[in-house]
Amino acid sequence: MLETDGNNKNDVTAVQMFDNGIELSELKNLMGITEKKQRSQLHIEFNDLSYSVYHNGKEAKKTILRNVTGHLESGKVTVIIGPSGAGKTTLLKIISGERWLNVDGTITINGVERNRGTFRKQMCYVPQQFALLPFLTTRETLYIAARLKLDIKRNEQVARMIVNEIAESLGLSNCLDTLANKLSGGERKRLSIGVEMITSPSVFLLDEPTSGLDSAASNQLINVLHNMARTNCTVVCAIHQPSSQMISQFDNIMVLDRGRCMYCGPKSDILNVYESAGFTCPRFYNIAEFVLEVITEQRDGDLENLYKICCSEYKKSKDDKYLKNKINLSTTSEQNFKKDDVLTSVNSTKQTLSTWQQQKILFLRALICIKRDSTMTMLRFAAHVTVALLLGVVFYNFGDDAKKVNSNIACLFFLLLFLFFANSMPAVQMFPTEAFLQEHLNNWYSLRAYYSVKILTDLPMQILCASSFMFISYYMTGQLMESNRILQTWSICVLITILGQTVGILTGSAFNTEIGIFLIPALSIPLLLFAGFFLKIGEISMYLQPLSTISFFRYAFEGMMQAIYGFNRPNLYCSEIYCYHHSSNAILSMMDMPTVSFYVILMILGCWIFCLHVIVYTVLCWKIYYARK
Template identity: 30%
Template sequence: MHLPKYAQNLVTTNMENPSTSANCPVTLKFEDIGYTIKIEGGGGKEQVTEKTVLNGITGAVHPGEVLAILGPSGCGKTTLLTALGGRLGGDLTGSITYNGKPFSNNMNRRTGFVTQDDHFHAHLTVTETLTCTALLRLPNILTEEQKVMHAEAVIKQLGLTKCKNNIMGGPGLRGVSGGERKRVSIGQEMLINPSLLFLDEPTSGLDSTSAQQVVSALCNFAEGERTVLMSIHQPSSRIFYMFHKVLLLSDGNTVYFGKGDATMDYFASIGYSPSVAMNPAEFLLDLANGVHIDDQKSGMPMKQELISLYKTNNDNRLEFETQQDINNKKDGDGNGFSRWNTTWVQQYKVLVKRDLKERRHETFNPLKIIQVLVGSLFIGLISLIYYFSVFWSMMPIFSSITTFPQERLMLTKERSSSMYRLSAYFVARTTSELPMELALPTMFAIITYWMGGLKPTASNFFKTLFSLLYSVLVSQGMGLAIGAAIMHLQSAITLAAILVQMFSLVGGYYNQNVPVFLSWFKYISHNYYTFRLLLASQYESDEMYLCGPNNLRCKVGDFHMIQEMGLGNVGTPIGALAVMIVGYRIIAYVALMRLGRTRKLKSQ
């Protein structure tokens, strides 16, 4: 796969400074990699056992090579790939080096990682998706126009021209095909011209032709002195013979590591060969599962024999080449190397633009507009001010509560690639929602206010609108905080429903005689403060109202609910809601920090 001319010039220029070179060749070596996880047992007793996922995996991949990690489901393919990509924490042992050095910010900038599951913004087109990636991940030595050109070149090279204006799609929304989605996912990583490219099941869900096209493109990409590693479950014969090296795993142990075209010869030399012509990958999977038609042994004894034979077969064991010293001269140590290709402001601008394109479809979908219109008509006919706060307490919460749980996987993937700072993402995500989140309640207020017969003055209307929009900002922040803190959608919605009910009950309308031990709860209820602002937007204590026969008039301030709530000093509810607006968002941000990347490897 060839780069556009200006990108080739960029690579040539950067070779003078290896620390910023986009495709400085990388030799990846891993020795005796081990990884264990803790499993909690059942039976009413807390029993914690350790399971070995990887057990002494050793190998190496050099520039220009494609390594395929094969094995049955659950054998540790994805875990190993994640560890080699610098994205696995926990009890990882062994040594992983990149040109003889540990993982660093420098190496992360030169590494691409394609996850098994493709995560995209559903309403963005192929061009928009790749352009946003280019603007965020390509260095600022390229102009914005050059970054866009780079994205267009990748679209052409990956054969995505016909679908470049199609949306990516998602659940319930038709978009590009599975093969096209996979190529877009790969294209996002190829944009940065990585020296080291990891792919987790890149052919999963593709037909044989599409799978071959993807692997062929990856092999072409490796020819430019790139190092490519992929996990793959059951490739076709044609795909299998494209691999330069093969690593076969069984229950976290190495059964074979070596050249792809020597695989069958190795197993024949130790007494395992198929009796009929068959796909080599199928034969290897049978062996890794402990199944061999022509052998009396099967299951665990056979697996242990294959593992033992590999360990004692020195001819097949890896011999580390002597290129390390040469490669080390090309590779800087990465100390002090910046994590980010772009500035905070650039990241914010790109993310806001992306979020606005995506969110407009969610906010202004017909069902939500109908919901607001119907709600405004009913509340306008009933004319109850408190329902202003109730209606716009629930909608923003349940709308924003899904934001971070739905984007968790995408956020983790993009942050792992150092696309942007968490702060830039968070500020862009929250501010991009404001115009759309405030548009519908404004429409609601325009309809409901005049239908309800409230004071027909501009001053009173804008006071009411301010109170309503202020409440929306609090409710939105509350939804973001709950969603970010729990990250499990069903649990988050359940908690939000409970809090909404409790806040509504103590908000001052349904019950003015709250028990003493619960009276404090109203002071953390945004419904309480919103209701106070809405009352103040319409009434004053000295105003008179009809309160009995014979045109009897009473002061508004003497009404028992008004006395309980209070009309004076609107600064208190404004200040309390301001604290909630900021506080909920701080909680959400701190909760998102848990999703930070884990790249530290335990080296020996």
């Protein structure tokens, strides 16, 4: 685990698994933080970007962006300002490649049409609301991000230095050992930016990076972004209403109003352009406030004329400035920006880990969260043990009593119901979809690595809970103590537990928590009617019998019945002269069982689990696709 020593907050004991032995200068060169590392210069230009969304099918159309044209310069910090609903966030998502459907217009990188997949390896996008895992400390969050995103050669010193440098630059040194859910809003915001700064991206897009920060923290953050820009990073911030001091620290300004670009260029020229359109800014007035007052029609003037002048001025300045930038780009560091290799010069520190390497790091992170979330873990285990003891008390020694067969069968059916619902309902919240989408879209890891680790790390707890529940209830209810029957009963219990959790994951991934919690009982209870307990299989109408074949409860219940009463079980104890349920064969015949062999039942339940996981994986793929839409 990534636990820290209280006497030395810079000591990360969990990373002692990695080797030491690299020079400090090599670490600095590798990180590119202390020594200024020159990135590939990426000049972004977009022309006539338009984006619309449809409500109620295609009946109502809402236009978000209207023929937006502009550019983002390498080595400069650009601020995008505008009122709420102007399209700032949408523009950032389109530039980043997260949103690409229903988008018209062109985006070029250094004069070459953008390759979305390749470009995403060179950029990072920090949304306004960045979900952090609540049970990781600041240090652990930064460290694991570094392990996932950088080629640090399995060295502890590199990871430790990255954490300290990022924390110091963002003012997080005093809260390195604080859990994310204990951080203030401003600290969470800075941490979310810090995890994406680790890779030193060539393009850094931030949505409302200063929201929740005080003036001192905001200025410190802007200074950090300026340092990044000096190393040829293209830094873009969308800010709702920056202060005078903050606006003075930006190089370029882009103004959006109702999806239109009302200015794009150097900060020093914006007042002259607006003045030429009849809008004069008072002396010592906040430029951002003045611009927002103009475009929100709080100042008298012709906005359409301003829009035309801004477009005209942009076209005049674009040709000269872009030609100069293009000449400079063509002469630096032998960079030939051809169509096939515009974005191939990825930062030397950034790497693509194999699935196995990603799984190891994500497994470490999952173990930390499981250990910290001890309350939920203990509640799960305690609930299984408590209900097992309750079952044992209520159905004490019913298992071998011929007079109590019906009650024992009810006990077996209740056992399956508890295992299914006790594991399906909590699993609705098992996948933090927002955090996963943010990290995946910023190239932290693959869906395959994340999904496999998420499932496998919870598997031991599932087996432990199901086993403790089954063994306690099996012994106390007086079932036949034969090893093969115990093993068969245990296998059915584990499979129905895993199946229940998978159903919960599916509903939680496809829907929100409220809908998922409703759908699990709403969809599962009808399947219980065809399980063979309330209604025998042979008594079901012919046109409804196919429904019994798709009920996994039927196979789980029949498998449990066969494990308890099948396989030539000796006659049950009966205190009376004659008992109809004295023979186990008579019990199975009464229940119209068996219909399939026990081992076929295991395969059917296994196929159900596999198919549901395939559906969940497909849903997550669709979530990724929809997030980019």
